[in-house]
Amino acid sequence: MKLKISGDKLTLASAHMLTRHDKCARIHGHNYNIEVEVEGEVDENSMLIDFGIFKTAVGKIIKQYDHRILIPEYNKDLNISIIDDQITIETCEGKFYRFPKDDVILMPLEATTVELLAKYFHNLIKEQYPQFKVTVTMAETPTSVVSYTE
């Protein structure tokens, strides 16, 4: 049996940039829409999982990244330093950014592409729900969509 959730709790408005990319090296934002599908066995309550509980739990994971600047800390093209409550980022293109630390999430990724973000969110959800096969579908725009499953 499969179950799929989407909607307001699974949306994300975040900023990022992709180094060594023509257009996307400039900092910009996306309104991401995320869909999570789980596959598994129906339980003693005749449910795979309660929709409401599942949406709230996944929403809690996703919303930590909402209205933040997502910076890939494993990106070798970025020189990141944290001084007090400020983060400074120098890119291989010679750009220099400085943000309040609270506005930024340093992600353990090489790049904050939608591909790696979908995989990252998949892994966080899978950690909480190891009993299911989890698929995360993430749309950067309505026409640019990726899907990740284990």
Ligand SMILES: [Zn+2]
């Ligand atoms: Zn982008």
